[in-house]
Amino acid sequence: MAGNRKAFKANPATRRAYRIAFLIPVLAAVFLSVLLPLLSDPWEESGDPVPSVQARIAASIAEGFLENCLTLSRSDSLCLIVDLVDSLAWISIRGVPVREFPVTRIRLSPAVAGGIRSGSAVRWISGPFAGQKTWSTISRTILHVKKAPRDTLEARRNLREPRIPVEKADVYLIMEYDRNLVLEIMQTERAGLPGILRRELIRSGHHLTRSWRETRRLFSGRLPRHALWIRIGIGRDDARALRRALPKRPGLAVRLPAQEDPGKE
Incomplete structure (x- = not known):
């Protein structure tokens, strides 16, 4: 175990490979959680769109x-x-x-x-x-507003009034x-x-x-x-x-x- 640790410290290529393997998931997480949302409109789903x-x-x-x-x-x-x-x-x-x-x-x-x-x-x-x-x-x-006749005599008098032809x-x-x-x-x-x-x-x-x-x-x-x-x-x-x-x-x-x-x- 101690020998492997000394070999890891002594070999720069190995250390570089481990660092790259560690950074890849970190960068992917940063891209998905921080950079990718910046490409979309933050107000697009917050409510109704702005009217034209x-x-x-x-x-x-x-x-x-x-x-x-x-x-x-x-x-x-x-x-x-x-x-x-x-x-x-x-x-x-x-x-x-x-x-x-x-x-x-x-x-x-x-x-x-x-x-x-x-x-x-x-x-x-x-x-x-x-x-x-x-x-x-x-x-x-001109329109004339007429009231309903009170009796038949008044209704007959209304019938005698001249009608306006169409x-x-x-x-x-x-x-x-x-x-x-x-x-x-x-x-x-x-x-x-x-x-x-x-x-x-x-x-x-x-x-x-x-x-x-x-x-x-x-x-x-x-x-x-x-x-x-x-x-x-x-x-x-x-x-x-x-x-x-x-x-x-x-x-x-x-x-x-x-x-x-x-x-x-």
Whole structure:
């Protein structure tokens, strides 16, 4: 035993071989326990991943949309809610949907699409939009709230009142709101020649009116405003009901899609 120890001390090659054999498992343990974990993300499994910029913009838009709906629900007036994410719109009063209708066509102006990508649209939709003026191919009928008749005599008198005939013309709406929003509503059904002529007449009249308005702003020393328009397509009957039901200056809440595409047809 003592001879082997003296031989081990006397032979450097043997000592080197033993040291290498001892260091190999030590280095392997250090690599597996210290160096290898550094190659992975320490926060990868500690919770949910950090959302992207577009995800944060979409969350802010959705939050603002819900707040606007809550604000409009405090009003006694009918309002319009447009959800471009779920392709759905509805007429609401006191937060209760009166009539829902699908949105089959969506188109955003390049300025609105750019605002969504940059996140500036979040501030633009902060608060419900207030209606200012509406152009339409059909006339608006004022709604009358009637109470139930107390007896048969009163019911018979109500039958003698003239009924409003149902209009079957093609529907096209241009609704102006504050913050330079222009909501354009078109029917999805193919319009006839009279409907096309009325639509182009309404569109040209709105364009000339807005151009003259912005020209006057320029002459008064103020910069002209850029129109931020949203174009949606709904059914003819839904568009007609929307025109009949909404007040002269309806409130509006819009949920914008968090996407780079200006729209879909």
